[in-house]
Amino acid sequence: MYKLGIDVGGTNTDAVILDDHQKxxxxxxxxTTKDIQTGISNAIHEVVQASQINVQAINQAMLGTTQATNAIVERKNLGQVGVLRIGYPATASIIPYTQWPEDIVQTLSGKYSLIHGGYEFNGDSxxxxxxSEIRDIVAQWQGQVDAIAIVGVFSSINDDQERRTAALVHEILGADFPVSVSSEIGSVGLxxxxxxxxxxxxxxKVIQKVTVGFSKALQVEQIQAQEYLCQNDGTLMSLDYSEKYPILTIGSGPTNSIRGAAYLSGRQNALVCDIGGTTSDIGALVNGFPRESSKAVSVGGVETNFRMPxxxxxxxxxxxxxxxxxxxTITVGPDSxxxxxxxxxxxxxxxxxTTTDIAVRLGWVELGDPSLVADVPLADAQQAMAVIQEILETGIDQMKTSAEDVSVILVGxxxxxxxKQLTxxxxxxxxxxxGVANAIGATIAQIxxxxxxxxxxxxxxxxxxxAxxxxxxxxxxxxxxxxxxxISVVEILETPLSYAPGETTKVKVKVVGNASLN
Structure with a gap:
């Protein structure tokens, strides 16, 4: 029994095969190739050839992808969206798409409608x-949108209106029409x-291309395995589940590196620095999983509050x-x-x-032809390395939670x-x-x-x-x-809301379980 893990980064696409002992x-x-798909196929082919195993023995395949992030940032391949906000007239002062970049609003159509309904913070209507409003609007949008987003005021208290709206959309546009329900996506805060x-x-639409392409790449190598995509909390999800919640793939790359770093080092708590070809991602490993961000995260210029590392x-x-x-003076990056x-x-x-040339010039690594960088003055190389050190030390200090020295796991x-030493x-x-910690992190993950x-x-x-x-x-x-x-529980968080009556508490539970071997 073997597992295949692939992680697609901005510069490289990595792949690993682990045996049933996680070795x-x-x-x-x-x-990484411009079309992404070719890079995935190349990585799978190379790792299979290197392993010399019978591909029929690969029973699980995992993919960490940047496709969703890239689509938002580049404004490409996104679907037309209609937004139904349940909360009129209370929320009319701030309409959907407020403070969004204009180009992405146009890409997504900018269609929205404010519907009567919603709840108070205490559950009152x-x-x-x-x-009737929903039926009229959805009928008007037929053929004009590719998906519908449903958002109810305080649906984190009661989501019955969101669910009824979703049922009406499916009744009018078909059972398979894509619908996103906010109570399943984001946190508190409309x-x-x-x-x-x-x-x-x-x-x-983006994630469907990813899942189809992933499946085809496996078929080319005659691999018949359970297929999964990586979530951004260090766990996996089935392809069917990912097609309902594609946004959960955003940020999965750095998360995979953190999980891979935990596996390789045997540590449960540390800072992880993943240095790729273009950026260095610094994150915190807490009890074997990436620390979740406590603040709003901007994705492609759009502020969100769904979970992110x-x-x-x-x-x-x-x-x-x-x-x-x-x-x-010597400068390093940020371009690559x-x-x-x-x-x-x-x-x-x-x-x-490049920085790699600096490492070669200083004799830290044997890559390429060292004679080609012999003309770089040693003083310049040393100054460049001092800049590199300062960038890393500053980043690590920003991610610390105290002034004490910390352990760092270096991957990428x-x-x-x-x-070799950092202040x-x-x-x-x-x-x-x-170097392939990200692919390892994808491979060892649980559901x-x-x-x-x-x-x-x-x-x-x-x-x-x-319960x-x-x-x-x-x-x-x-x-x-x-x-x-x-299934086992890995985290329970309780956050009392002091402004709300009745000892109102936000409860968040995270569980993990093993994937099926069938």
Whole structure:
């Protein structure tokens, strides 16, 4: 029994095969291609050839992809979305798409309608819910939108109006018409939750291309395996589940690296620095999983409040361009040669000085032809390395939660440019497989499920509320592909809301389980 894991980054597409003891059998690093699909196929082919195993023995395949993120950032391949906000007239002062970049609003059509209904923070009705309004609007939008986002005021307290609206949409437009429901996507807070739900609806077409392409790439190699996509909390989901919640793939790349770093180092708590070809992603490993961001996260210029890993990205990678300014100072990045490093970097015969060339010049690594960087003054190389060190130390300080020195796990193909010692760091862990930690993280992941809701402990006893949230998180994990009898709770968070009556508490439960081997 073997597992195949692939992670697509901005510069490289990595692949690994692990055996049933979680040991690396083979690994490869290939260039990411413009069409993404070719890079995935190349990586799968190379790692299968390197492993020399019978592909029929591969029973699970996992993919971490940047396709959803890229589609939002580049405004490409997104679907036309209609937004139904249930909360008129109380929410009319701030309409959907407020503070969105104009170009993405136009790409998504900008269609929205405010519907009577919604709830107060204590569960009382804001206004009578109007099914007739929904029927009229949805009928008008037929043929004009590819998906519909449904957002109800305080649906985290009561989501029955959102669910009824979804049923009406399916009744009018068909059972398979894509619908995103905000109570399943974002957290407390109307606008951030609405924004995340709209983006999720816009990504349905994108994720379908990803899943179809992934399946075809496996078929070419005659691999018949259970297929999964990586979520951004360090867990997996089935392809069917990902097609309902494509936004959960955003941020899965850095998360995979953090999970892979935990596996390679044996640590459960540390900072992880993943240095790629273009950027360095710094995140925190807490109890074996990435620390979740506690603040709103902007995706392509759109502020959202759905779960995201707490990641700091800085413009430093193995392909970052090094320049000497007129005053003699050295600058590093943030621009990079990216996946063209083997063509443009000096050590490989190119004409662009990169951070990798600096590492070669200082004798830290044997890559390319060292004689091609011999003309780089040693003083310049040392100054460039001092800049690299400062960038990393500053980033690590920003991610610390105290002034004490921390342990850092160093991974990523660009980690060859990192100094062996850093101020504020007590120890640096490295591993021979650190260059493909992201693919390893994808491969070792379990199926995850998460549920969040506000409960009033005066009306629902705390034990009953926690049991309910755990049950619903478990149902989501099973829907995502987990075996029910393997589910375990990994996190329970309770956040009292002091301004709300009845001991109102936001409860969030995360569970994980094993994937089916069938």
């Amino acid at each position: 690396v059998v083979a690994h490869t690093k290939t260039h 804001l206004a009578p819910f109007s099914e 606008i951030g939750r609405e924004n995340a739900t709209i983006l999720n609806a816009a990504l349905f 707490d990641i700091l990205s800085v413009g430093l990678g193995g392909g970052s361009i090094v320049r000497k300014q007129a005053d003699g 040669v990216g996946y063209a490093i083997t063509e443009r970097a000096k050590a490989f015969g190119g004409d662009t000085l 193909g660009g980690s060859i440019i990192a100094p 504020g760091v007590s120890a640096i862990d490295t591993n021979q497989y650190g 995850g499920g998460e549920f969040e809701k506000m409960y009033q402990y005066v009306e629902i006893p705390r034990e009953q509320a926690l 309910d949230a755990t049950k619903l998180a478990t149902e989501r994990a099973v829907s995502a592909g987990a075996l029910a009898d393997t």
